[in-house]
Amino acid sequence: MMLLVPADVLRPRRVDEHFAPEANAARAAGLEVALVDHDALASADGTDGADRAVARVPEAGAAAVYRGWMLRAERYAALERALARRGVTLRTSAERYRRAHELPGWYEALKSVTPRSVWTSGTGRAAFDAARAALGPGPAVLRDHVKSMKHYWDQAAFIPDLADAEGAWAVATRFLSLRADDLVGGFVLRRFETFASAEVRTWWWDGTCRLVGPHPDTPDDAPPADLDLAPVEPLVAGLSLPFVTVDLARRTDGTWRVIELGDGQVSDRPTTIAPESLIALLTTATPHRA
Incomplete structure (x- = not known):
């Protein structure tokens, strides 16, 4: 290879x-x-x-x-x-890359273990309002089909209440200005959930989790020993994607939830995972933990 x-x-x-x-x-x-x-x-x-x-x-x-x-x-x-x-x-074929890389490609398979989401094709106000109504009132997180602007949380990511049409659109407008030509697909609105842990990044090869480590945003936060992948494993395997990452966090009720699935080829490796560990999952069949 x-x-x-x-x-x-x-x-x-x-x-x-x-x-x-x-x-x-x-x-x-x-x-x-x-x-x-x-x-x-x-x-x-x-x-x-x-x-x-x-x-x-x-x-x-x-x-x-x-x-x-x-x-x-x-x-x-x-x-x-x-x-x-x-x-x-x-x-990884182009079709499978898109399925992993863009939320609409993987959401249906993982909807039982990830926040409820709706999305648009395009970025018009009418489509945004229709998605807002479909998700219903309450807090939400905004992103596009690929990426959020979480580092601009209050300006362009978090919507306190989708019932506030103008407030929600103000967040969407700021999101559009920041993403600009990098925006992919359209808006995605995800129901806000409260989490009690840092994210964990898991690496999957042929539907099997082969490496568990921290998320690149929190490279020094070791994954907890009680990470429970059992509800997620058959769902990820069912996607039949060759190489993906799945980011998870523990909700305040103790349930592990999928925050993101991405194509492993373009997922960043946290600095605290040795490059040899990542290359090993491409060349061996032994699951291990970073």
């Missing part, structure tokens, strides 16, 4: 510094490592741009896993096509 990582912007023959530890661990484990020009891919229009982005990937009949910066689903699809022309097959 081949590991694909972003090239350094200023030194394109080298690995991007953020992913260099994983690239080194992959080489030590016997994996081939190849460079992708992320900026060219993210801004490319048409076939030629995607082909330029993968020009340094060897032409070989190989399966590949990408570990890099987040890509919009359509850019990932362009990456898949460009690699196929070089005889390289991404282990």
